[in-house]
Amino acid sequence: MTIVHGLDQVPVCTTVAIAGGGPSGTYLALRLAAAGIDSVVLEPRAEIDHLRPRAKTTNARTMSLLAGIGLAQAIREKASLPVSYSQDVIFCTSLKGHELRRFHQAFQLVDGDYELSPEVGQQIPQPQVEEVLREAAAHSEHITYVTGVRAQEADPSASAVRVVAADDSQDAGVDLEAEWIIGADGGASRVRKALGIDFRGTSAPRPNFNVVFTSAKLREQVSIDPAVQWWIVNEAISGMIGELDRDGTWWAILQGCDPIEDPAEVAAAIRAMAGVGPDVDIEVLATDSWTARMLLADSYGGKESDRRVFLIGDAAHLNPPWGGHGFNTCISDAENLAWKLIAVHDGWADPGLLDSYEEERRPVAARMIADAAANGKALAYDFIDPLLDADNARGESVRARVHEALAVKTSEFHSEGLVLGYEYAGTSRVAAGPKPFVDSVEYRPQALPGCLLPHFRLTNGASVYPDAHGFTLFVTDGPAVHLATESLERTAREHAIPLQIVHLTGADADAARVRWGEDTVLVRPDLHIAATASTGTGGTTPDKALSSALLKAVKRPTGSSTANSHSSTQSPHATTHHREAS
Ligand SMILES: Cc1cc2nc3c(=O)[nH]c(=O)nc-3n(C[C@H](O)[C@H](O)[C@H](O)COP(=O)(O)OP(=O)(O)OC[C@H]3O[C@@H](n4cnc5c(N)ncnc54)[C@H](O)[C@@H]3O)c2cc1C
Incomplete structure (x- = not known):
């Protein structure tokens, strides 16, 4: 140890x-x-x-x-809580009130096949x-x-x-x-x-109040479907609540709420938010006041x-x-x-x-x-309406309006455009290329320099993402593609840059071409694209362009093979090797 x-x-x-x-x-x-x-x-x-x-x-x-x-x-x-517990964030008037809107597969919680990434999210x-x-x-x-x-x-x-x-x-x-x-x-x-x-x-204008508590009876009171977060829009107290485990431990965030000192008052606030009576036990374990910064x-x-x-x-x-x-x-x-x-x-x-x-x-x-x-500009209390919980036609009409208004929260729960779409295009260590499409919600897989390599699964079910210490060149074999890699391999060897070349064949090559729109993609160790054959710079052929892009990616001057003087250690992995993936 x-x-x-x-x-x-x-x-x-x-x-x-x-x-x-x-x-x-x-x-x-x-x-x-x-x-x-x-x-x-x-x-x-x-x-x-x-x-x-x-x-x-x-x-x-x-x-x-x-x-x-x-x-x-x-x-x-x-x-x-396994992913199968729930993949939803649900807005509601209380844990036994009306559902207002549901965000399914929030936070990349997908209970089944997921194409966009090797792993789904986890709460x-x-x-x-x-x-x-x-x-x-x-x-x-x-x-x-x-x-x-x-x-x-x-x-x-x-x-x-x-x-x-x-x-x-x-x-x-x-x-x-x-x-x-x-x-x-x-x-x-x-x-x-x-x-x-x-x-x-x-800083945000209003504080929030975190509570961790236990309750033996609260779970059986909940009539709304399971959710990883229930957002409660409620005139008494608004905020978020959820289970920490299946043994009666809960968390809550009382939004826009000043600190509450007395545990009995904290418990009362939780009951008000959940919409349950004093017979439901709430034992406060910890509280924490914070302001978003x-x-x-x-x-x-x-x-x-x-x-x-x-x-x-x-x-x-x-x-x-x-x-x-x-x-x-x-x-x-x-x-x-x-x-x-x-x-x-x-x-x-x-x-x-x-x-x-x-x-x-x-x-x-x-x-x-x-x-x-x-x-943070649209928190639960921003959707309060006195008629929200009314069991009549006016209540229904208010709930329909709030349902529409809650669309503004999409970017909070479906932010694949941020989670998978963050990119380094136009920065100094990636090849020049087109500006990627950028949006918080919509993730468009793009095989462009600086972007995360768009993911797909190989025909054997494995992720296309390599298990690599260094750079990876994906080459999709096909009738039209005869890309030479000698220059790139020589450059990698001369500069002791670890490089593996992965040949995608058959249906995997077809899938790669569809997904990437490219035959050849050079990927950094963090799986962001350094260059593609069509976007590499500084060479007369794709092979030479990729060689230049490789040197640029590690900030080595083109044409120099001088070992870095910062360290005396040479990479134990500094070899080029080929792998077939099919
Ligand atoms: C209420 C709340 C909810 C959140 N929810 C989410 C969420 O859902 N998803 C999400 O992605 N993020 C969330 N966050 C943010 C998340 O908690 C932080 O971004 C994360 O913990 C940062 O990790 P860190 O290792 O950089 O810093 P920290 O977690 O703060 O770790 C810093 C470490 O440094 C130690 N330390 C402090 N001073 C010194 C010192 N002088 N020398 C050495 N060590 C020191 C501390 O003990 C600590 O262990 C939330 C934060 C809060 C407050």
């Missing part, structure tokens, strides 16, 4: 020091460990608090990334996700996960983190030296402050620190939870930074590649924040 506790357990040096063992930091450590890179995670919390569930939505993209490090199955087994409270991540970290020989400590200061010039006891029980701290320092230490990030980077943005860091750290310190996750951006993008954006940050750190560490990319982390990820965070903020 490599989970240790206390200041005296902090090693003297490591390759990557990660301040913060929340979802971002632990995912990053696991992703680096899979490539054999050592890290030390510094985390104040010895125990994970289950009474603050925070994120519950793990979206299809995050589930696919977790599958990439072998944890999707563990997440699904850990989740108290699971964040503490359970963190447990799975911590458990995996505990079994990794490359991760030292130290609890009971926190980063106090990060010094890029010395490339060291000052670490102190989390409870301030010891006067002296220790220094942890590292090649890279990552601030994954949440919204109040010490690392961000050490770099003098500001958060900018706004829309904040984005001015910089993600690299340029302030000679590319030694980077911010990921909530340390770099804070989203309102509406739409469930916060935690998921954090994992995608970590994925983006991880492959670039691996590439630079293993010597197959120029350190300048790390500049593209902020260039690619900061606009994505801005997009998520804008969308979540827009979702």
Whole structure:
């Protein structure tokens, strides 16, 4: 086990020091460990608090990334509510009132075949996700996960983190030296402050009040269909409510509600929202008042620190939870930074590649924040009408009107355009190409540079997504296609860039051409498209164009085969190999 506790357990040096063992930091450590890179995670919390569930939505993209490090199955087994429990978000007047509108297959919860991604979404409270991540970290020989400590200061010039006891029980701290320092230490990030980077943005006008409670009788009172979130539009108290498990533990968010001190008053508010009487037991376990914040860091750290310190996750951006993008954006940050750190560490990319982390990820965070903020402008209380629950014709007409008005919430629950459609087109490490179609709701699979590779399943049922450490070139064999790959393979070899070439044949090749509209697609380790044969730049033939695109993707000058001086380690995977997929 490599989970240790206390200041005296902090090693003297490591390759990557990660301040913060929340979802971002632990995912990053696991992703680096899979490539054999050592890290030390510094985390104040010895125990994970289950009474603050925070994120519950793990979206299809995050589930696919977790599958990439072998944890999707563990997440699904850990989740108290399987996808089959419900795939719906339901707006209603109370848990035994009128249904107003239903969003089916919300958050990519699909109980069956799903074409858009290898994995469907999963509802699971964040503490359970963190447990799975911590458990995996505990079994990794490359991760030292130290609890009971926190980063106090990060010094890029010395490339060291000052670490102190989390409870301030010891006067002296220790220094942890590292090649890279990552601030994954949440919204109040010490690392961000050490770099003098500001958060900018706004806060929502009204607070919200979280409650975790148990009730033995509430479930049997519910006459509305099962839902992962019931949104209650109710004159007394509006907000959201849902089950945390099937054993009587519940969560609720009372929207626009000031903090309530007295547990009896909290229980009364829950009963009012649910529409049940005082005979229904409600035992309040925890409460938490919070205000949605829309904040984005001015910089993600690299340029302030000679590319030694980077911010990921909530340390770099804070989203309102509406739409469930916060935690998921954090994992995608970590994925983006991880492959670039691996590439630079293993010597197959120029350190300048790390500049593209902020260039690619900061606009994505801005997009998520804008969308979540827009979702927050239409909360449950915005749809209140005194006649909403009336059992008569006027009530029916009001409910019909509210049903229509609730269409505005589509982007909150069906945001595939954000979840799978975030892209890096036009940035400096992907080939030039057409501007992709962008929309929060509609996801249009597009095989364009910067976009996530459009997914489909091979005829054998497996995902087309490769299990690759490096780049992948998909070549669809067909009568019209005789693409040479010699130049690309030679370039990869000369620069020690790991590249696998996947030949799609028969029906799989046909499916790829239909899905991608391309014969040949070059994909980065994070599955975003570096170039296609028709969009590569700088060469006279598709093969040469793809070679140029490969060098551009790792920020190597065309024509140079000089090994990267940042690291003495050469990639153990730096070979080209071919694979058939059919
Ligand atoms: C009510 C609520 C509901 C939410 N719902 C959703 C949702 O449905 N879907 C979604 O995607 N997101 C949701 N979020 C957002 C989500 O919880 C965060 O985006 C996510 O936890 C961020 O992960 P992180 O690892 O970047 O930061 P954190 O989870 O904040 O982790 C940071 C870690 O750093 C540690 N730390 C703090 N200071 C230091 C230090 N000085 N040194 C070292 N370590 C330190 C902390 O102990 C913590 O473990 C919600 C948030 C809230 C508040």
